Amino acid sequence: MFMASRIQTRAFSASARNLSKVTVLGAAGGIGQPLSLLLKLNPRVTELALYDIRGAPGVAADVSHVNTKSTVKGYEPTPTGLANALKGAEVVLIPAGVPRKPGMTRDDLFNTNASIVRDLAKACAESCPEANILVISNPVNSTVPICAEVFKSKGVYNPRRLFGVTTLDVVRASRFVSEIKKTDPADENITVVGGHSGVTIVPLFSQSRHPDLSSNAELIHRVQFGGDEVVKAKDGAGSATLSMAMAGARMAESLLRAAQGEKGVIEPTFVDSPLYKDQGIDFFSSRVELGPNGVEKVLPVGKVDAVEEKLLEACFSDLKKNIEKGKEFVAKNPGN
Numbered sequence: 228m229f230m231a232s233r234i235q236t237r238a239f240s241a242s243a244r245n246l247s248k249v250t251v252l253g254a255a256g257g258i259g260q261p262l263s264l265l266l267k268l269n270p271r272v273t274e275l276a277l278y279d280i281r282g283a284p285g286v287a288a289d290v291s292h293v294n295t296k297s298t299v300k301g302y303e304p305t306p307t308g309l310a311n312a313l314k315g316a317e318v319v320l321i322p323a324g325v326p327r328k329p330g331m332t333r334d335d336l337f338n339t340n341a342s343i344v345r346d347l348a349k350a351c352a353e354s355c356p357e358a359n360i361l362v363i364s365n366p367v368n369s370t371v372p373i374c375a376e377v378f379k380s381k382g383v384y385n386p387r388r389l390f391g392v393t394t395l396d397v398v399r400a401s402r403f404v405s406e407i408k409k410t411d412p413a414d415e416n417i418t419v420v421g422g423h424s425g426v427t428i429v430p431l432f433s434q435s436r437h438p439d440l441s442s443n444a445e446l447i448h449r450v451q452f453g454g455d456e457v458v459k460a461k462d463g464a465g466s467a468t469l470s471m472a473m474a475g476a477r478m479a480e481s482l483l484r485a486a487q488g489e490k491g492v493i494e495p496t497f498v499d500s501p502l503y504k505d506q507g508i509d510f511f512s513s514r515v516e517l518g519p520n521g522v523e524k525v526l527p528v529g530k531v532d533a534v535e536e537k538l539l540e541a542c543f544s545d546l547k548k549n550i551e552k553g554k555e556f557v558a559k560n561p562g563n
């Protein structure tokens with residue numbers, strides 16, 4: 228599937244990947260701050276670069292006092308600030324952009340976040356084209372295609388290194404199942420596929436230890452709309468930040484483990500995927516094996532039951548529109 232990119236990747240992997248600089252764009256935000264803290268606690272991270280349009284030096288000064296080995300630096304939107312934050316990065320996490328308020332869908336964030344992500348992707352394409360880019364900013368179903376289009380326009384697109392972060396969906400699914408089954412969530416490995424909004428989030432309980440749950444409509448709804456629970460509870464003060472920071476840190480850690488040679492590292496993530504390309508869906512979240520070159524293998528969705536088949540159908544139609552919207556945005560608004 229990744230024939231063209233393999234050639235590109237060989238050239239990319241010529242540069243040594245033994246230093247683990249991790250950059251957070253949007254580091255002073257609700258997700259950015261706890262995410263930066265968790266990354267500072269990760270011994271695999273040697274250098275932490277924190278960028279935001281406001282407040283990153285303060286967050287960096289604070290986090291830098293945590294007594295782990297990595298160095299921390301904050302970057303401001305000066306003419307060279309963003310480029311310096313990105314130069315040499317192995318992993319870039321992007322939680323920059325506005326969060327939802329009650330009554331909004333993730334797609335309602337598109338008008339504001341699309342251009343933020345486009346511009347940050349442009350900076351990544353220019354300053355760290357070989358980095359693994361982890362997009363957290365919503366709507367993920369559209370912001371990931373936006374990044375891909377920007378990288379393509381710069382001639383540096385490597386589909387193996389672009390990831391939409393959907394980890395929170397499996398984190399939630401395992402927690403919600405454990406509440407029902409009175410088990411340890413660590414033992415509940417739930418596959419969630421599709422995208423990252425409403426009905427595009429498709430949990431596959433038939434593949435879990437509890438296949439009976441695949442007909443539990445309330446649980447399925449809770450996984451699909453778990454983000455709304457938090458938005459409602461925060462009552463105008465934003466969306467999930469702490470659980471998201473944990474999920475983002477887990478995804479970054481998995482990429483670093485794989486980059487440092489560990490085999491069999493598998494995470495769910497929204498990637499340029501071969502699984503449903505024949506149906507016009509270029510990006511899809513499924514279990515993905517990670518390796519030193521990013522995506523090693525996109526794992527198949529596997530056997531699904533009749534309920535899940537229906538969920539997938541509903542997912543496809545929304546997802547396709549979301550992906551198209553992202554692509555069209557870059558075509559019509561290429562930016563500077």
Ligand SMILES: NC(=O)c1ccc[n+]([C@@H]2O[C@H](COP(=O)([O-])OP(=O)(O)OC[C@H]3O[C@@H](n4cnc5c(N)ncnc54)[C@H](O)[C@@H]3O)[C@@H](O)[C@H]2O)c1
Nearest residue numbers: 253255256257258279280322323324325326363364365471
């Ligand atoms: N993928 C997921 O599972 C998931 C989960 C939760 C939230 N999110 C999304 O993450 C995004 C951020 O959420 P939050 O709660 O941290 O929001 P927030 O408003 O608390 O923080 C966003 C930060 O981005 C910064 N920012 C804005 N424009 C920027 C730019 N051009 N360059 C750099 N920084 C910029 C802001 O200054 C702010 O500090 C939202 O879009 C939200 O919907 C995604």
Ligand SMILES: O=C(O)C[C@H](O)C(=O)O
Nearest residue numbers: 327333365454455466467
């Ligand atoms: O719900 C949101 O808007 C934020 C995030 O995508 C989530 O799933 O919590």
